[in-house]
Every structure is written in C-alpha cells, then in structure tokens.
Amino acid sequence: MKTGEVRSILVVVTRQIGDVLLTTPLIAAAHERWPAARIDVLAFAGTGGMLHGNPAVSGVIEVPARLGWAGGWRLLKRLFRRYDLGLVAQPSDRAHLLALVAARVRSGLVPEEGGSNWWKKALLRHAVPIAGDRGEVHVVAEKMELLAPWVDPLPAPRVVPPAGGDLPADVQARLGPRPVVVHAPSMWAYKQWPLAQYRELVAGLLAAGHQVVLTGSGSARDQECVAALRDLGTAPALLDVSGRLDFTQVRTLLSRAALYIGPDTSVSHLAASVGVPVLAVFGPTNPQRWAPWPAQAQGDTRFARVVPIQQVGNVTLFQGSQDCVPCGRAGCDDHLHSRSECLESIPAQRVLQEALRRL
Known part of the structure; x- marks a missing residue:
C-alpha cells in the first residue's frame, strides 16, 4: 500500500478508558504520516471522552461492550470497507474481526500465544506480537509498532490528553x-x-x-x-x-x-x-x-x-x-x-x- 492510497484509517481500541488514552501516541503518529487522511476511532461507549478535542481524530465510533446480534449487524454494515487501513490496538478476536470488515489492509496486536493467532496473522499485513502483562515492553511502545511498515523511524510517543473544559x-x-x-x-x-x-x-x-x-x-x-x-x-x-x-x-x-x-x-x-x-x-x-x-x-x-x-x-x-x-x-x-x-x-x-x- 502506497502512502498516497491511505485516505482513511480506523483505529480499533475496544477496552477501558486508560487504554484509549494510551492509544493517542499511535493516532498522532498516523496523523503525522498521513496528514490528509481521515482517522476514526472505534471504542467502547463511555471511553471516547479521552479523545475530546484531539486534533488527529476525525470521529469516534462508540459501541456497547455487548452488541448483540442486531447491534453487531448494524455496526458491520456501517463499517464495511469504509477504510484503507485498520490499526487493531487490542488483541481480542472481536477487534480483529471488526477491522477485517472495515479495512482492506490491517496491522494488529497479536498475543505471543493464543489459539486464534493463526487466522489473525494470516489476515494482517503486519502483526505485532505482545507478551502480555508479564512482558517488558510498554503498551504505548507496542501500539506504536503497528505503524512500523510505513513509518521508519517511529517517533517518540507522546500521549495526547483531551482538551480542557471549564470548571464549575x-x-x-x-x-x-x-x-x-x-x-x-x-x-x-x-x-x-x-x-x-x-x-x-x-x-x-x-x-x-x-x-x-x-x-x-x-x-x-x-x-x-x-x-x-x-x-x-x-x-x-x-x-x-x-x-x-x-x-x-x-x-x-x-x-x-x-x-x-x-x-x-x-x-x-x-x-x-x-x-x-x-x-x-x-x-x-x-x-x-x-x-x-x-x-x-x-x-x-x-x-x-x-x-x-x-x-x-x-x-x-x-x-x-x-x-x-x-x-x-x-x-x-x-x-x-x-x-x-x-x-x-x-x-x-x-x-x-x-x-x-x-x-
């Protein structure tokens, strides 16, 4: 995939609020590499507040942690082949399946050990193995590695806080x-x-x-x-x-x-x-x-x-x-x-x- 072909990017980070915040260095680096591309973030409902005012984020798609069949079908239709690049910042099966539906090229986190690794790796352009909570690599650095095929060298990660709001x-x-x-x-x-x-x-x-x-x-x-x-x-x-x-x-x-x-x-x-x-x-x-x-x-x-x-x-x-x-x-x-x-x-x-x- 050439640089000019990346016009839209979906970042999948379906986990907790802190995980969304720790994905912002990846989002910022993608925006720096493809400044004209639209970058959307798919996250669980209630976690997108950490992205408020983020200059690199075009839109946030918040979904319930439990979609159900009807909700899942509506989401799949909404996402189908809308994006050129999918960055899967969570190793879960669901995150990978959503990115597969949404983007024609994907880069994703994959556990070093796991029964579903074979199909995840087969469907990814770039797989980043992660050791889990007993590993030695910070999750911020792991997520940045998703851009390794397109960004060399990777920039120093910088977590981007949400824009400030007025206090009561x-x-x-x-x-x-x-x-x-x-x-x-x-x-x-x-x-x-x-x-x-x-x-x-x-x-x-x-x-x-x-x-x-x-x-x-x-x-x-x-x-x-x-x-x-x-x-x-x-x-x-x-x-x-x-x-x-x-x-x-x-x-x-x-x-x-x-x-x-x-x-x-x-x-x-x-x-x-x-x-x-x-x-x-x-x-x-x-x-x-x-x-x-x-x-x-x-x-x-x-x-x-x-x-x-x-x-x-x-x-x-x-x-x-x-x-x-x-x-x-x-x-x-x-x-x-x-x-x-x-x-x-x-x-x-x-x-x-x-x-x-x-x-």
Missing part, C-alpha cells in the same frame, strides 16, 4: 493556585491502596498547609472511597469534586495542580500526559507495561520491573518490596475483589515524604 464556577472560585490532586478510588479492590493510608497522606498534606482536591467518579465505589476522606478537612483546604467533573474538566484541574497522587488507574495516566508531577502507587501491575507514560518522553522510556520508588520523567512510582512483585495477577487471591499485600505494605509516610519533597 464554585470549584473555580475555591481552587487555589497550586493544589494537590488526590485520586483515592480504584475500580477494583486488588488495585486499591488502603484508605487508611490515604487518610494519613491527606492529613499530612493538609497539616503542611497544602490544599487537597479529591477526585473520583459518581459511582458507588468511588463515592465510598472518597467518603472515607471527607472528614479530614473543610473547603477550601479540602475540596471534594468527585462525581462532578468530566475528563475535560479533570484535565483542566490537573493543569492547575502542583502534584497528583493516585493509583493504577486512568486518571493517573491522564495526569502524567498533562505534565503535572505524578506519584503513582502500584500493586500487582507490571510498571514496565502499564506505568503512566511521562509527558514529553524522549528516546527509550523504560521503567524497572520492581523498585520501591523510581522516577521516569514527571512520573514517580511506588511499589511493594515482596519477592512476588509484580505478579501480574488480580491480587493475592487472583480475583477482582482480592486484597493485595504489596499495596498494603506501602506506607503512607513514604508517599507523603516524597510529596512534601516535591512541593
């Missing part, structure tokens, strides 16, 4: 010039740093005279986590904006912040992309694969597999010191509601000391 008037009025943003909730228990540690951290920041802004969604789990911290202070010293901001407004908040502290979650990836100093508390997850990608990363950006505290660019990452870290499992019992001893062992004072040093 009352939040704007109470927000200090350099707040510390603390995001306590994790979607799953096995990624949750204990709330007792968050309480000690927030109390220490407030005692040192720093304004703390609590973020989170309006979900029951997020609100339960934030509720455990609300009694530590009053506004404006402790400002709770959880459940009130969309991702464009969170991006604006982060651009005003002196520091961000949070777990292995999409908001931590967003904070890193904005450029604010980030303190990320990691548990079983492998940072070589999933650490927040630093803003303005240059050259070979690599995190160590396990170090109690490490810094790459504007990202400082904390881990437990157990021999099993990172296990790549869903906690000690390997299920979503499991505890993670490695997270429980990270003391609040270690994170607080680093936060105060930064501030």
Whole structure:
C-alpha cells in the first residue's frame, strides 16, 4: 500500500478508558504520516471522552461492550470497507474481526500465544506480537509498532490528553493556585491502596498547609472511597469534586495542580500526559507495561520491573518490596475483589515524604 492510497484509517481500541488514552501516541503518529487522511476511532461507549478535542481524530465510533446480534449487524454494515487501513490496538478476536470488515489492509496486536493467532496473522499485513502483562515492553511502545511498515523511524510517543473544559464556577472560585490532586478510588479492590493510608497522606498534606482536591467518579465505589476522606478537612483546604467533573474538566484541574497522587488507574495516566508531577502507587501491575507514560518522553522510556520508588520523567512510582512483585495477577487471591499485600505494605509516610519533597 502506497502512502498516497491511505485516505482513511480506523483505529480499533475496544477496552477501558486508560487504554484509549494510551492509544493517542499511535493516532498522532498516523496523523503525522498521513496528514490528509481521515482517522476514526472505534471504542467502547463511555471511553471516547479521552479523545475530546484531539486534533488527529476525525470521529469516534462508540459501541456497547455487548452488541448483540442486531447491534453487531448494524455496526458491520456501517463499517464495511469504509477504510484503507485498520490499526487493531487490542488483541481480542472481536477487534480483529471488526477491522477485517472495515479495512482492506490491517496491522494488529497479536498475543505471543493464543489459539486464534493463526487466522489473525494470516489476515494482517503486519502483526505485532505482545507478551502480555508479564512482558517488558510498554503498551504505548507496542501500539506504536503497528505503524512500523510505513513509518521508519517511529517517533517518540507522546500521549495526547483531551482538551480542557471549564470548571464549575464554585470549584473555580475555591481552587487555589497550586493544589494537590488526590485520586483515592480504584475500580477494583486488588488495585486499591488502603484508605487508611490515604487518610494519613491527606492529613499530612493538609497539616503542611497544602490544599487537597479529591477526585473520583459518581459511582458507588468511588463515592465510598472518597467518603472515607471527607472528614479530614473543610473547603477550601479540602475540596471534594468527585462525581462532578468530566475528563475535560479533570484535565483542566490537573493543569492547575502542583502534584497528583493516585493509583493504577486512568486518571493517573491522564495526569502524567498533562505534565503535572505524578506519584503513582502500584500493586500487582507490571510498571514496565502499564506505568503512566511521562509527558514529553524522549528516546527509550523504560521503567524497572520492581523498585520501591523510581522516577521516569514527571512520573514517580511506588511499589511493594515482596519477592512476588509484580505478579501480574488480580491480587493475592487472583480475583477482582482480592486484597493485595504489596499495596498494603506501602506506607503512607513514604508517599507523603516524597510529596512534601516535591512541593
């Protein structure tokens, strides 16, 4: 396929919000290579907000995680052979099948081991093998490799945050010039740093005279986590904006912040992309694969597999010191509601000391 033949591109990234954000370096590189091409992104419903205002994205096609036969048929008819190039940024069977219907030439991620690999590789112009969560290559770098046949050398990846949105008037009025943003909730228990540690951290920041802004969604789990911290202070010293901001407004908040502290979650990836100093508390997850990608990363950006505290660019990452870290499992019992001893062992004072040093 010649450069001039690429007039339309479909990027398939049917996973979670953070995965969509971490696909933006691939999208930016494709736009730089084919500036006149239309680039659409196929994503799950509710995840496209991370692409708001992205200058390289022409359109976002959001689909339910469960399509059903009727919904699937309508989507296939909508996509059929509309695109010259399909970039499959997720290794799932469905992502590959959708790209097969939509684009005449495809480049895709394929697990190193998998029963469906044979047909995926047979249908791709370019296959990028991925090792999974115990591998050593960051997911951002893996996705960039999808362009290897057409872009040489590949540019340094840069995660593109969504455009900023206006904050609610009352939040704007109470927000200090350099707040510390603390995001306590994790979607799953096995990624949750204990709330007792968050309480000690927030109390220490407030005692040192720093304004703390609590973020989170309006979900029951997020609100339960934030509720455990609300009694530590009053506004404006402790400002709770959880459940009130969309991702464009969170991006604006982060651009005003002196520091961000949070777990292995999409908001931590967003904070890193904005450029604010980030303190990320990691548990079983492998940072070589999933650490927040630093803003303005240059050259070979690599995190160590396990170090109690490490810094790459504007990202400082904390881990437990157990021999099993990172296990790549869903906690000690390997299920979503499991505890993670490695997270429980990270003391609040270690994170607080680093936060105060930064501030």
